[in-house]
Amino acid sequence: MDGQDMSQVHLYSQLMETQSQILIEAQKRKGKRPQLASRDELAMQYKFSRMMGERQSNLDHEMETIFMPSAYAPSVISFANLTKIMINDLRLEIHHRGSFVLLRSIVPADCTSGAFCIVEDEEGGVFIVKEPYLTQLEDGNNGIRVDHATDISYLSMGNPLIPASWRQTSRDDRANAEEIKLKGNEYFLKGKYYAAIDSYSKGIDRDPTEDEFCALKLNRSLAFFKTNQLTFALSDIDSVVGVSKQVGKTLLRKSQILYEMQQFRSCCDVLKRLISEFPNNKTAMVELTRAIRRVAEQENGRYRFEKMHTEAGNIRPPYLDHATYIGPVSVKATASWGRGVFTTENIKAGDLLLVEKAFAFAFVGDDKPKGKISILVNPDTKEVTMGAQRELMGMMIRKLYQIVDTFLIERILHYNAFTCPLSTREQFLSRMHMAINQSDEYFHSCGIWQMASYINHSCISNAHRSHIGDMMIVRASRDLPSGTEVVSEYHRPDADDDYGAHTKRLKQWGFECDCRMCEARMETNExxxxxxxxxxxxxxxxxxxxxxxxxxxxxxxxxxxxxxxxxxxxxxxxxxxxxxxxxxxxxxxxxxxxxxxxxxxxxxxxxxxxxxxxxxxxxxxxxxxxxxxxxxxxxx
Incomplete structure (x- = not known):
């Protein structure tokens, strides 16, 4: 990431060394049985900690510090192949592979930093933790740490894994499909989309009529849509197209899902079918006009950039409603730098190479610049970075929710994420007016742009990137013959940098630049x-x-x-x-x-x-x- 490296700042280097020492001391207790506090003691500590945390959260100048533990692999084994163990079976600093532990919370979860709650095995939500890891926490207490989202699952009360002594009877156990659908609707209206999905899924399993089945599928599709689970949302819609009597609603919902999936041509086809069957549907006509504009962007690179600047200035966060355009470039293997981006035809300086919407984008505005900023400390790699990386990691995890390796995502972001201003144009004008050195600027907003991440580094770049909100624009800055690799500087050497200082900056990406500029600087270094x-x-x-x-x-x-x-x-x-x-x-x-x-x-x-x-x-x-x-x- 081309962000702010804090590892050389004394305060943060000390913080990293302290955390490294804590990890070393924790390993000395590996395999030992922990001393567990009583239920009442833990509840009291939690209450006090949460009270202090609420006071701290009111301080705008406070930034959250996230400590990464030593990397470990997520569980890839299904619950059916795991053996149940109890809390008393757990040992410190050991990943209990081949096992799972069934827990329930005794206090509400504290989501100030991640999600923290007090649990016991066999009052509250019930969870399964696959291959649990018991470790010493930052406050000195012991806890089961879950870093991979797919290692923990919430169980609804009807799940057969829940012990009889924990089960709570409810009207849902005897409710029919229609009653469960209404309960799901209540959750949906309160913004509890995951609970709504759970209710709709129960209703589908309660032998619904054809009309009830279609209604449940439509409603669950919308809940999936709200939680950005677009593949599941589309699957639910497709299962009732041609069956549901609510044809207009079904086709409109499908078009909206296809739009969010950036399948704009297919979206247009669905909307045209909707308009042919319901010519007076004004919403469909407006949506078709919007989708046609996206097709023009996606297929021909036709953008109204001035309007995009206006949108980015008015929308918070600046998630712009525009398509990705991949121009005359493609990804190919390079001779020595893995994969890269190459031109597929002759290009003139200034030509548009790509306009890409971020796969994930974490925005930090100037109005409250520290609201989402965190310090990420990684003792394994000796790196300390400042920015919105934690929020961006969360976005990536939610989008990749199958079996998710949090540590792999952290490494992907480290090497491929871009930091960026809200508007490169406005930032450029401000810098020229105030005479700010480009190398002294740091941006806390950051994102992942998949195609752009394949562009390799060279100090002698032939392309230039700019940003408008969550959109990245890449243009050729030189004439490029067909088959030329597109390169851009990850970091341009400062006037005061010698070769060693510049090389050190680039090492965060794991390479040394071999461009002619770096070769010349190396030759004159002494x-x-x-x-x-x-x-x-x-x-x-x-x-x-x-x-x-x-x-x-x-x-x-x-x-x-x-x-x-x-x-x-x-x-x-x-x-x-x-x-x-x-x-x-x-x-x-x-x-x-x-x-x-x-x-x-x-x-x-x-x-x-x-x-x-x-x-x-x-x-x-x-x-x-x-x-x-x-x-x-x-x-x-």
Whole structure:
């Protein structure tokens, strides 16, 4: 993730070392029987802890700290093949493989950080934990830790696994399908969608009539839709299409599910069928117009970007109603970097390569920037990161809910997630106005864009990404022949970075860059001449004497022996752009243009027709596109 690495900050490095030591001490108790507090003692501790937690939650400046335990695999064995054990059978720091424990809660769950509650085996919800892991918690108490969502299951009271002494008789046990459907409707109206799904499923098992069956399936489909279980929602709808007497409702519901699944062409087909049978259905007509726009985006890349910026500014969180467009690119194997993205036809600079809606996107707004920010501490990898990673992990887990490996998801996010602003355009304008260094900016919002995650790194990029809400836009920044790998910088070297510092930043992705810029920096790493010349040029710019600036920049330029067509001279171009701005402020536009052309040349651009005085009938053309930087964009 191109986010904020906190592992070198003293406070957080200390935090990581403390947690590492706790894990080491915990392993010394491995296999031992824990000393368990009484039921009343635990309940009292829980009540006090929750009270203190509520007080802390009112403090806006507090950020949650999440400690990752040592990674372990999720359970992949079905309950039928596991052996039941009791709490007294559990031993510390052991994953009890081949077993399960049946528990019930004695207090309401505290969801301040994850979900925490007091449980006993054989008053409250009943759970099964597969292959339980008993460990020492952060507060020093012992607890059964569940990191994989699929390792724990909630059991309804009718489940035969629940002991007779725990079972609570209810009217649902004797209710018919219609009565259970009404109970499910009550849950649905209260926003308890999972409870509604459970009720509708019970009703389907109670020998319903054909009409009741269709109603239960339609209602359960909507509950699945609300919980983003779109495959299940579509399956329920398909099972009643052609059977349900509520044809209009069924077809409209199916179109809505297909829309959310981004199957816009199929969505249009369903809506056209609906309109043919119900010509006066205005909702269907509005939905068809919307779906046709999505098809134009998805198949032809036709977007109204100005409108998208407006939407992103008004919607919170900024989940935009737009389609993914995959342009003339495809994923293929590379020679040495796994898979990458390659062009499938000749591309011109500025052409649209892809516009992608995030698979999952966690937004942190400027109005309350620390509301969703967490510190993620991973002692195994010695990493401390700040951002909305915890929220993004939760989104990923819910979307991948089969057998979910939380630690694998954490690694996927580490290597593939992007941090981003709400709007790259607005962020760029703000940065140019306030003279903020791009490398000093960090964004807490983050997301996963599946196609974009295949784009490999190079400091000499040939594509540029931007963001509008949860949409990522990738354009070519150079002319690209068919079959060219699309590359973009994960982190561009800072002017003050030597080769070692830049390499260290890239190591979080597990590789060393071998581009020509990095090779050149490695070759000149031990020389202090270029750094001294750059510092002289910076000092001259700050002093503001044009003659001294020109002389310093000429000396700095001489220190670059590589062709700028092969190795862009980022530091030199930045200073030349700043000199151009100084010329403008002194009302010398001709000299400003001259400095801009030099700066563009330093980045590898070959520009014709820009000389001052301008020759008549000579068009301004870019014959070769160089490295695109913020200053290059700003000068346009």
């Amino acid at each position: 020389s202090t001449q270029r750094r001294a010349l750059r510092e002289n040029a910076v000092a001259a710019l700050q002093a503001g004497k044009i003659a001294e600036i020109d002389a310093a920049l000429k000396e700095f330029e001489k220190a670059h022996t590589e062709s700028s067509l092969d190795v862009p001279r980022i530091e030199l171009s930045t200073l030349q752009f700043l000199l151009a701005k100084k010329h403008l402020r002194q009302n010398s536009p001709g000299k400003a243009v001259e400095s801009v052309l030099k700066a563009l040349s330093s980045l590898g651009f070959v520009v014709k027709g820009g000389e001052i005085p301008r020759l008549s009938h000579t068009a301004l053309t870019v014959e070769t596109w160089g490295l695109m930087t913020d200053h290059a964009v700003d000068c346009c």
